[in-house]
Amino acid sequence: MVTAALLPWLLSLHGDFVRERSRAGIEGTQALVESLSLTDPVLSTEARYLRHRGLADRFAPFQDQPGLIDLYPSGGVYRPLAPMFESWGPSPPTSWNEAPR
Amino acid sequence: MNGLTRNLSLLSFALASMRRRWLRHLSVGLVYVWTVFLFASVLFLAGSLRNRVRQSLEAAPTLIVQRLELGRHALVDGEDLAKLRGIRGARRSQGRLWGYVFDPFVKVTYTVQVPPADFDPPLKPGETILGEAVARSKKVQEGQNFMTVSAQGGTAFATIREILPASTSLFSADLVLLSEPDFRKLFRLDEGLFTDLTLKVRNPKEIEKVREKIQARLPGFRVVAQKDLARAYDLAFDLKQGYLFFALAGGLFSFFLLVFEKASGLHPQEAREIGVLRGVGWGTADVLRVKAFEALSLSLIASGLGIFLAYLACFGGLAPRFLSLLGGWSELMPAWYPIPEFGALELISLLAFTVLPYFAAVLVPSWRAAASDPDALLRGAA
Numbered sequence: 163m164v165t166a167a168l169l170p171w172l173l174s175l176h177g178d179f180v181r182e183r184s185r186a187g188i189e190g191t192q193a194l195v196e197s198l199s200l201t202d203p204v205l206s207t208e209a210r211y212l213r214h215r216g217l218a219d220r221f222a223p224f225q226d227q228p229g230l231i232d233l234y235p236s237g238g239v240y241r242p243l244a245p246m247f248e249s250w251g252p253s254p255p256t257s258w259n260e261a262p263r
Numbered sequence: 264m265n266g267l268t269r270n271l272s273l274l275s276f277a278l279a280s281m282r283r284r285w286l287r288h289l290s291v292g293l294v295y296v297w298t299v300f301l302f303a304s305v306l307f308l309a310g311s312l313r314n315r316v317r318q319s320l321e322a323a324p325t326l327i328v329q330r331l332e333l334g335r336h337a338l339v340d341g342e343d344l345a346k347l348r349g350i351r352g353a354r355r356s357q358g359r360l361w362g363y364v365f366d367p368f369v370k371v372t373y374t375v376q377v378p379p380a381d382f383d384p385p386l387k388p389g390e391t392i393l394g395e396a397v398a399r400s401k402k403v404q405e406g407q408n409f410m411t412v413s414a415q416g417g418t419a420f421a422t423i424r425e426i427l428p429a430s431t432s433l434f435s436a437d438l439v440l441l442s443e444p445d446f447r448k449l450f451r452l453d454e455g456l457f458t459d460l461t462l463k464v465r466n467p468k469e470i471e472k473v474r475e476k477i478q479a480r481l482p483g484f485r486v487v488a489q490k491d492l493a494r495a496y497d498l499a500f501d502l503k504q505g506y507l508f509f510a511l512a513g514g515l516f517s518f519f520l521l522v523f524e525k526a527s528g529l530h531p532q533e534a535r536e537i538g539v540l541r542g543v544g545w546g547t548a549d550v551l552r553v554k555a556f557e558a559l560s561l562s563l564i565a566s567g568l569g570i571f572l573a574y575l576a577c578f579g580g581l582a583p584r585f586l587s588l589l590g591g592w593s594e595l596m597p598a599w600y601p602i603p604e605f606g607a608l609e610l611i612s613l614l615a616f617t618v619l620p621y622f623a624a625v626l627v628p629s630w631r632a633a634a635s636d637p638d639a640l641l642r643g644a645a
Contacts, residue, residue, distance in 0.1 A: 169567065173574055177603035180578060184602050187430025188318055194431050196322035198378060199359055199461040201492060203316050204396070204436040204597050207372050210363055213437070214374075215499075216492040217327065217336070217459075 277556035299569025309504035311601035324461035358457030391421035396436035419449040436597035523624040538640030550633040
């Protein structure tokens with residue numbers, strides 16, 4: 163009974179400790195992302211559309227050569243991010259827009 | 264007897280009855296612990312990864328502008344950058360120089376990037392800063408030399424000035440930072456060409472307007488907003504967590520099936536016990552309360568243990584091994600450690616998935632037994 167009551171407390175204590183210890187890491191990462199203008203975490207590096215998923219086209223896996231299939235195991239697990247964007251895709255030709263101000 | 268003492272004695276009766284059939288409860292308990300452990304680990308790791316990426320992406324450039332050619336990402340030149348610089352509200356607009364290089368010696372792909380002009384202290388030609396995983400795969404240290412070759416035939420040869428700390432490796436593991444002349448030499452890239460453009464917009468209300476202006480000035484370019492990127496990563500991790508839950512759902516169902524089967528094919532001895540209790544004058548409610556106390560104690564112990572073990576596995580040192588589940592396959596796996604980031608909501612939803620169905624699976628058959636005739640139960644006819 164006592165152990166059961168102590169356990170959550172101990173875990174939350176450990177959580178605080180880990181958070182405190184990793185604060186420098188979080189701030190360091192933010193500073194680095196800010197300074198280098200980074201856009202994507204390094205989760206997978208096999209292909210450009212897996213390394214920088216945020217910047218890849220939906221069809222990027224098939225783009226390198228006609229008829230190419232998506233070769234990498236990560237490609238099967240990671241869905242491309244592009245279709246989730248609100249207004250993703252190239253901007254329309256100038257004539258569609260009003261003249262730049 | 265008041266309510267509290269009554270419930271306490273029912274609880275101690277339930278515990279004694281659990282002790283009598285300890286082997287059975289132990290076997291169910293172990294499966295229970297394992298089930299909770301699996302779900303809790305996925306929840307913990309996905310939550311931690313999501314939080315970490317979200318926090319870090321807050322500092323990412325507000326808008327990323329890329330030129331498209333034949334439907335693919337293409338290089339931009341200085342004129343495009345100049346058009347961007349005139350837009351009001353856009354700050355720190357700059358051309359990024361980055362690319363990939365396949366290292367034939369260790370057979371991995373690095374991301375080579377040039378730090379911006381305001382990088383402090385500036386990177387001199389002949390110097391490089393490496394991500395932690397690059398240094399690990401190349402087996403090099405600060406002060407040593409680093410060399411790589413690009414597909415264009417250019418080479419980069421530089422002294423390692425610094426290795427980026429492992430605590431930032433979630434975003435920097437595969438980075439090779441080179442000075443601009445070295446970068447252009449490595450890729451044989453002409454002066455004035457950039458990979459893409461980035462800019463910051465300080466006022467969130469202006470982002471859409473700035474995006475519109477960029478699209479008007481640079482037709483055919485793609486503009487990716489940081490907020491979309493962050494949201495897309497959020498969704499991507501939700502999706503991965505969903506995949507894993509889906510894969511684990513079979514285990515969860517079979518666990519409930521096991522519990523339900525065990526309880527509904529109420530052991531003859533157990534049915535007799537319920538019959539005796541009913542015979543000596545216990546009400547259906549009392550019998551059910553004993554059963555509920557049994558289920559409650561087993562649930563609390565098993566889920567507590569499962570969550571504790573998952574916590575140890577995710578945040579207590581075993582984490583890097585588990586990470587391959589939620590991270591990617593990668594030679595240059597970042598050596599980041601997950602930070603516990605979960606609240607009561609996650610734990611409650613986890614318990615709702617495991618404890619509630621367990622209660623149902625235990626109580627429904629017991630209620631059926633308790634509601635039937637004690638005489639029939641004693642004869643073993645129920």
